[in-house]
Every structure is written in structure tokens, then in C-alpha cells.
Amino acid sequence: MTAPISTKEWERQRREAMDAMPAVLDKVGLPKVLLPYQAATVRLLNSVADCRVLFVEKSRRIGLTWGLAAYAALRAGREKKAGGMDVMYISYSREMTREFIDACGMWAKAFNSAAAEVEELLFDQGDDLGDKAIQAFRIRFASGFEILALSSAPRGLRGKQGCVIIDEAAFVDNLAELLKAALAFLMWGGQVVVCSTHDGVDNAFNQAIQDILAGRAPHKHMRIDFDEALKQGLYERICLVKGEPWTPEGEAVWREEIIQFYGDGADEELFCIPSASSGSWLPGPLVEARMTADAPVLRLELPGDFLHRHKIEQIALITPFIKDLADAVAPLDLSLQYALGFDFGRVSDLSTLSLLAIEQRLKRREVLSVEMRNVPGDEQKLIVGSVLEHVKHSLIGAAFDATGMGWTVAEDMGRRFGLREDPEGAGAVMAVKFSEEWYRLHMPPLKTAFEDDMISIIADADHLTDLRAVKVVRGIARVPDARTGEKGKRRHGDYAIALALAHFASRMRWVEYGYRSAAGRDRGNSSRMSDTPRHDDDFPQREWWDGPLGANLRGSV
Structure with missing residues (x-):
């Protein structure tokens, strides 16, 4: 001792x-x-x-x-x-x-x-x-x-x-x-x-x-x-x-x-790190007991040469998924509040999204899960942005993996929905750069939600595998370096991270966020500053006369 x-x-x-x-x-x-x-x-x-x-x-x-x-x-x-x-x-x-x-x-x-x-x-x-x-x-x-x-x-x-x-x-x-x-x-x-x-x-x-x-x-x-x-x-x-x-x-x-x-x-x-245990962080029976949510898991996998194909062929490949996504979010009850977590992957790992609804008694219920493999960044932004746009009036917060290339998705979503620099700040989008301190502080509340039956997730074998992959490493719950699954379909606890981010976002302090760009207005005559509008292939542009972003967000947990 x-x-x-x-x-x-x-x-x-x-x-x-x-x-x-x-x-x-x-x-x-x-x-x-x-x-x-x-x-x-x-x-x-x-x-x-x-x-x-x-x-x-x-x-x-x-x-x-x-x-x-x-x-x-x-x-x-x-x-x-x-x-x-x-x-x-x-x-x-x-x-x-x-x-x-x-x-x-x-x-x-x-x-x-x-x-x-x-x-x-x-x-x-x-x-x-x-x-x-x-x-x-x-x-x-x-x-x-x-x-x-x-x-x-x-x-x-x-x-x-x-x-x-x-x-x-x-x-x-x-x-x-x-x-x-x-x-x-x-x-x-x-x-x-x-x-x-x-x-x-x-x-x-x-x-x-x-x-x-x-x-x-x-x-x-x-x-x-x-x-x-x-x-x-x-x-x-x-x-x-x-x-x-x-x-x-x-x-x-x-x-x-x-x-x-x-x-x-x-x-x-x-360094205040209790000696590690060797078991899984969440027992399998406990995870399965919480897989009671009736909601879809949408999966999109694009061919390796997607970016080299003609634009029309690219649209044809992604359109069925976009339609399925629209059908999945259409029936959501927008009187509830929502929190989103997104774990970015591009080459060897999946990109995963988890959307949680916060019920009247504060139980988190998963209403949508999305997995993307070999999907370019612009298409990922389009998909994630579509989900956020649908629930923006009921959105408590969204937490994004901001390590590596994930920062670009978090940043672009922050442009649209407000980038939050710290958990107590304003804006809907929180960019999370993972660290031992983050895992130490924010994984225990997720485990408690499982233990206290305060979370309901979608039943899925891959998601069970991902949650079981979380281990206690140096006294802190996190996903080890080892990957699971067959070659070309490997997983790295991706869903577990997306769920942890969504649960973290659901506990963020809600702050109303409003933003109006000064670049779209001529202060002298209230006309546009330029006759040549900016265009973006991914996102519609907001003019100065439109309401400020997030101004109609209401509610809090």
C-alpha cells in the first residue's frame, strides 16, 4: 500500500x-x-x-x-x-x-x-x-x-x-x-x-x-x-x-x-487510476434487457470507387438510402426532446449515429441508428444534417467525434446549428475530442442508465458486440485498440461511442442559440451585398431576412 x-x-x-x-x-x-x-x-x-x-x-x-x-x-x-x-x-x-x-x-x-x-x-x-x-x-x-x-x-x-x-x-x-x-x-x-x-x-x-x-x-x-x-x-x-x-x-x-x-x-x-479489471464493462444480459426500442437501424455501404463514378450514378446509389431515412424520421414525435451522437469513420471504421428521444420521465429511448461504411465526408454531412434539420426545433444537443477528420463534420454542423465550445456554452453542436478525462467523467452516467433502466436501445447483434467491446482500461471504461469482425467488415466499438456521445448530449445544459450573419446584408439600403449568390452543393443558404438559427428552439430537460 x-x-x-x-x-x-x-x-x-x-x-x-x-x-x-x-x-x-x-x-x-x-x-x-x-x-x-x-x-x-x-x-x-x-x-x-x-x-x-x-x-x-x-x-x-x-x-x-x-x-x-x-x-x-x-x-x-x-x-x-x-x-x-x-x-x-x-x-x-x-x-x-x-x-x-x-x-x-x-x-x-x-x-x-x-x-x-x-x-x-x-x-x-x-x-x-x-x-x-x-x-x-x-x-x-x-x-x-x-x-x-x-x-x-x-x-x-x-x-x-x-x-x-x-x-x-x-x-x-x-x-x-x-x-x-x-x-x-x-x-x-x-x-x-x-x-x-x-x-x-x-x-x-x-x-x-x-x-x-x-x-x-x-x-x-x-x-x-x-x-x-x-x-x-x-x-x-x-x-x-x-x-x-x-x-x-x-x-x-x-x-x-x-x-x-x-x-x-x-x-x-x-495518477488516481484504479487497477484495471479484466471483464467487460457492461454484462451482455444487461445490454439485451435494455434492447426494447422499436426503431430502425439504417445501413449504407458505398463501393470503393464511388467518387470516381458519374454524378448521376452517385445520386442513384444514395437516393434509396435518403428515402429510407426520410421515412424513418417522418413519424418522430416532435413534442419530445432529442439528443444526437455521431462517431466519425471513413477508411477502416464505421460512421455511426444514434438519436435519442427524452421521454416525459427522462428515460432515453433510441429512435434511430445509422451506420455508414466507405461513405465520403460530403455525403455523411448531408445525412447527418438531414436528421438534425428534422429535429432542430426539439434538439437538446448533438455531440460529435472531433478527433481527426471528424472535426470537419462537427464544424460544418456547427455552422448550421451553432457550435458549442464547452458544455455550459451556447449552440447545439458539441465537438468532443476524446481523452481519458472525457471517458472517466462521461462513461459512468451511461452505465448507470443501463443499470437503472433509464435507457432503451434498438435490438441489434452488432450493437451488442460493440457495447460488449468496452473494457475497463487503466481504470477507465473505453474501447480498446483491438477490432472485431471479419476482414473488410471490422468494427471498433463504433456504436458504443455514438451512444455514449448521444447520452452525453442529452445531459448537456440547454441554451437557446441565435445567429445572424452580417455578410448577407447591406446596411445602407437593406439590399444584398452581392448580386452573385453563394451556392453550396450540400446545404441550402440562409438569407438575412430568414430567422436566426436556433431562435425557435424551446424547452429543456
């Missing part, structure tokens, strides 16, 4: 760090002694009403516990009318509890809080199961409150009040039961802080994090990995404490040494 270090060496390092703190306070001053991420945590916790429960996934040894000790001293040192309360700290080892209580004592002196010396006691767990009392440390404040640090998970937590801090929660015994007892603190205005390095994707701590990201649990969440801590001054502070000069070159060497030290465990220990 931690780097190999002897008890004597641990105590020596801890004592040196504590002894160095008065000098650090003299150099940087009390307000700046906390690093930005430590200060942000204290600031968030300072208002109990706004942050009743906080989960923090963090890197190993970045000093967050030290920042929480500052918060504990501030909270316990206050009078009751100022928000003071008891603070209980729980972790898995005696060394951590002793380090925490020492840091609290240092902060109490720095804040000029009247506090007694640290006392050691035996804490009675308050049960009848024959468990022995456990060792604990305590600081009493003149406010009447105290900080109590324990090195296990006592059932005696039940019946207490105040703020409870569970440190390295992934490693305590029976975290689920401990959380049940801790959350009871909330009934009387208490607060719960849970922070930890990860210990596997199936650990109760990671499951709680996934519930928060999926919107299933209404708790606050923070994530502080090793690189983020370095950017915010971790190594500079280490140099200050050790009395050594800081250089960017020295920091780079130190960072690499730490990563090499942790080896294969660096992702989990330093």
Missing part, C-alpha cells in the same frame, strides 16, 4: 517535516502556507451547508492529510455559534493517526487556538462483541470541542456528532459499513470527508466515486493526481522544507524517479 520504509525512518522524516514548518511559516506566511489544492479543499469544506460530503481521489503523499489537519484545527477551535464541532479522524494505521494529530497541534499553535497538549487514550468501541479498546489520540480545545484520531474503524462512531475524516479510505476495514455510520453525522448538521489513493477498480471507494460521477450520489468530488500537485507547487514546497534550491530540471528528474520507484503501480498510486 505504501513505499517500503522502516518505522524509524518514517518517524524521522515526519519529525523533520514538523520541525521545518515554523521556518516555512516565517518564509511564506500563514495564508500561503497551504498549497492551492490544499487551500481549495479547506475552502470547499469551510461551508458545511454547501459541502456536507466530500470524496477526494488523490495521489500518494501530496500532503492532503496535512491540509485536512488545518481544517480540523479550524473547525474544532471555533465556538458552536461559529460552526465549531468535534472532528474525528480515522485511518488504517497508527502512524497516520499520530502524524495527523501532530499536524493538528502544529496548526492550533499557528492559528493561536487555545488547545491542550496531545493526549493518548484507549477508545472504547462501545459494543458487546468482546473487541478490545483501541489506541487513540486527542486534542481538546477551549471551544469545548476536540479532535479525536483513531487507527481503525470503530463501531463507536455511531451516536457521535461532528465532522468525520476517513483517510486512505480504500484501505480501511469494511468501508461500506463505516460510511453508513459516518453518514449518520449528517442528520445533526455534521460533515463527512472521505479521501484516498485507489486500491482497485472493485474497491468500495472507487465504486463510491463512480456513483458520484454517474450522478447517483449527490456528494462533492475532487481529484488531485501527482502531476496536478506538482503544477501547484508540491516539489517547490518540498525544496523549501529541505532548504534546497528549486529548478525545473530538478523537478523533472525527481518526478521521473518517483514514477520509476512505483513502477507498475504508478498509475494507481500517483
Whole structure:
């Protein structure tokens, strides 16, 4: 769980760090002694009403516990009318509890809080199961409150009040039961802080994090990995404490040494990525149970020499599909709201489209799916644009794969329906450049929709294969590099990505978007600026006297 270090060496390092703190306070001053991420945590916790429960996934040894000790001293040192309360700290080892209580004592002196010396006691767990009392440390404040640090998970937590801090929660015994007892603190205005390095994707701590990201649990969440801590001054502070000069070159060497030290465990220990599981992300029976939508899957595959054929022949090849598409969208209920996801492919992968209707009870129901293989970009834009045009008055949002050539489709759709630069901005079209962060934040809500029966998709064997292809890679659900299917018909989880984009779009904040080009108007006489109109083979042109794009969009989830 931690780097190999002897008890004597641990105590020596801890004592040196504590002894160095008065000098650090003299150099940087009390307000700046906390690093930005430590200060942000204290600031968030300072208002109990706004942050009743906080989960923090963090890197190993970045000093967050030290920042929480500052918060504990501030909270316990206050009078009751100022928000003071008891603070209980729980972790898995005696060394951590002793380090925490020492840091609290240092902060109490720095804040000029009247506090007694640290006392050691035996804490009675308050049960009848024959468990022995456990060792604990305590600081009493003149406010009447105290900080109590324990090195296990006592059932005696039940019946207490105040703020409870569970440190390295992934490693305590029976975290689920401990959380049940801790959350009871909330009934009387208490607060719960849970922070930890990860210990596997199936650990109760990671499951709680996934519930928060999926919107299933209404708790606050923070994530502080090793690189983020370095950017915010971790190594500079280490140099200050050790009395050594800081250089960017020295920091780079130190960072690499730490990563090499942790080896294969660096992702989990330093970068908040729980160790991967080997199973599929969604069980097959669960996916099949949600394949209840009665809607078409339209597939278009064009010959390899399509672009070299005569224009009339090209039109003849694509016209039957366009007719089928028109028949598929015609019966859609436009009183509902819609969200669209589009995953672009051109050479080896499919282009896939998923259109979701948002029902009255907020269940997402798939009403159309489109797959295109070997279809040129202009024809893809025509097809996707036709779907968006039909539902534009009921469109919540559309999310497009914007990696590589996919950006051109997203950009052109943005010209017509408004390009949204961020999830909180205006415009209907969101261009998504996939990253681990995007998958980490937006795949859990999709899984929750499957688990809670809040999504209904079209029954299709290929779509089942694509969804089953999603694996947990480095702790994050995503499609691995491997492809499935026979040569020339290979799939790369394409439908799963389109569905994830559509579900993401359905959760975007709705903003009305209006746009009017200044290029189509002569301000002097309200006539057109040019007698030669622009023509585009794909899209009809909008004149200045037409209504602004998106001005008649209404509604929100």
C-alpha cells in the first residue's frame, strides 16, 4: 500500500517535516502556507451547508492529510455559534493517526487556538462483541470541542456528532459499513470527508466515486493526481522544507524517479487510476434487457470507387438510402426532446449515429441508428444534417467525434446549428475530442442508465458486440485498440461511442442559440451585398431576412 520504509525512518522524516514548518511559516506566511489544492479543499469544506460530503481521489503523499489537519484545527477551535464541532479522524494505521494529530497541534499553535497538549487514550468501541479498546489520540480545545484520531474503524462512531475524516479510505476495514455510520453525522448538521489513493477498480471507494460521477450520489468530488500537485507547487514546497534550491530540471528528474520507484503501480498510486479489471464493462444480459426500442437501424455501404463514378450514378446509389431515412424520421414525435451522437469513420471504421428521444420521465429511448461504411465526408454531412434539420426545433444537443477528420463534420454542423465550445456554452453542436478525462467523467452516467433502466436501445447483434467491446482500461471504461469482425467488415466499438456521445448530449445544459450573419446584408439600403449568390452543393443558404438559427428552439430537460 505504501513505499517500503522502516518505522524509524518514517518517524524521522515526519519529525523533520514538523520541525521545518515554523521556518516555512516565517518564509511564506500563514495564508500561503497551504498549497492551492490544499487551500481549495479547506475552502470547499469551510461551508458545511454547501459541502456536507466530500470524496477526494488523490495521489500518494501530496500532503492532503496535512491540509485536512488545518481544517480540523479550524473547525474544532471555533465556538458552536461559529460552526465549531468535534472532528474525528480515522485511518488504517497508527502512524497516520499520530502524524495527523501532530499536524493538528502544529496548526492550533499557528492559528493561536487555545488547545491542550496531545493526549493518548484507549477508545472504547462501545459494543458487546468482546473487541478490545483501541489506541487513540486527542486534542481538546477551549471551544469545548476536540479532535479525536483513531487507527481503525470503530463501531463507536455511531451516536457521535461532528465532522468525520476517513483517510486512505480504500484501505480501511469494511468501508461500506463505516460510511453508513459516518453518514449518520449528517442528520445533526455534521460533515463527512472521505479521501484516498485507489486500491482497485472493485474497491468500495472507487465504486463510491463512480456513483458520484454517474450522478447517483449527490456528494462533492475532487481529484488531485501527482502531476496536478506538482503544477501547484508540491516539489517547490518540498525544496523549501529541505532548504534546497528549486529548478525545473530538478523537478523533472525527481518526478521521473518517483514514477520509476512505483513502477507498475504508478498509475494507481500517483495518477488516481484504479487497477484495471479484466471483464467487460457492461454484462451482455444487461445490454439485451435494455434492447426494447422499436426503431430502425439504417445501413449504407458505398463501393470503393464511388467518387470516381458519374454524378448521376452517385445520386442513384444514395437516393434509396435518403428515402429510407426520410421515412424513418417522418413519424418522430416532435413534442419530445432529442439528443444526437455521431462517431466519425471513413477508411477502416464505421460512421455511426444514434438519436435519442427524452421521454416525459427522462428515460432515453433510441429512435434511430445509422451506420455508414466507405461513405465520403460530403455525403455523411448531408445525412447527418438531414436528421438534425428534422429535429432542430426539439434538439437538446448533438455531440460529435472531433478527433481527426471528424472535426470537419462537427464544424460544418456547427455552422448550421451553432457550435458549442464547452458544455455550459451556447449552440447545439458539441465537438468532443476524446481523452481519458472525457471517458472517466462521461462513461459512468451511461452505465448507470443501463443499470437503472433509464435507457432503451434498438435490438441489434452488432450493437451488442460493440457495447460488449468496452473494457475497463487503466481504470477507465473505453474501447480498446483491438477490432472485431471479419476482414473488410471490422468494427471498433463504433456504436458504443455514438451512444455514449448521444447520452452525453442529452445531459448537456440547454441554451437557446441565435445567429445572424452580417455578410448577407447591406446596411445602407437593406439590399444584398452581392448580386452573385453563394451556392453550396450540400446545404441550402440562409438569407438575412430568414430567422436566426436556433431562435425557435424551446424547452429543456
